[in-house]
Amino acid sequence: MAKYEYWLTPEGLLLLEGWARDGLTDEQISNNIGISRSTLAEWKKKYEDISDTLKKGKEVVDIQVENALLKRALGYSYEEVTKEICENPETGNLEMKITKKVKKEVVPDTTAQIFWLKNRRPDKWRDKHEVNSNSGEKAVEKYIRAIEEDMRK
Incomplete structure (x- = not known):
């Protein structure tokens, strides 16, 4: 084989x-x-x-x-359960008993939110935004023309 x-x-x-x-x-x-x-x-x-x-x-x-x-x-919430070993007074045996239940909150994590948004919605959340090269070139050309006109005056 x-x-x-x-x-x-x-x-x-x-x-x-x-x-x-x-x-x-x-x-x-x-x-x-x-x-x-x-x-x-x-x-x-x-x-x-x-x-x-x-x-x-x-x-x-x-x-x-x-x-x-x-x-x-x-973010989310969960219940934390605390248990302790206690002696059963009737039998004298050791048993695990729930002594406390507490509802805990985990706050939303901004790093996780940023990571999620940058990857799922890059059009809105990426660090670099694409600039239309034509409009950028036109703006530079206008700026150069304005400087040239000022220099002629």
């Missing part, structure tokens, strides 16, 4: 998907397989199942990260 054939089996594809879902890079995946990164790239071009499986695995992680980033950008 050629080395690539195992990776086209259901077991091999499942392992590839799991590695991709765990966030491994193509280089790390190729190391796990025992091949070079370029060989993995060739396999992805040649074998659609391998390519699709790796994409599918990476999509899951990307969606999870997007969701976590959005949650952090908007």
Whole structure:
């Protein structure tokens, strides 16, 4: 059996998907397989199942990260539960008891908001805005003409 054939089996594809879902890079995946990164790239071009499986695995992680980033950008609340080991007076046994429940707030994170907006809405939020070169050139030409006229006077 050629080395690539195992990776086209259901077991091999499942392992590839799991590695991709765990966030491994193509280089790390190729190391796990025992091949070079370029060989993995060739396999992805040649074998659609391998390519699709790796994409599918990476999509899951990307969606999870997007969701976590959005949650952090908007802020959220959660309940913190404190437990302590206490002795049960009836049995004398030690038991875990909930002693306190507190609702906590995580404030929206401006860094996460900026990152989200710059990537999702670059037309409004990028640091550099494109300037129409024609209008910029016309403004410079007008400025030069005005200076030349002043110099003639």
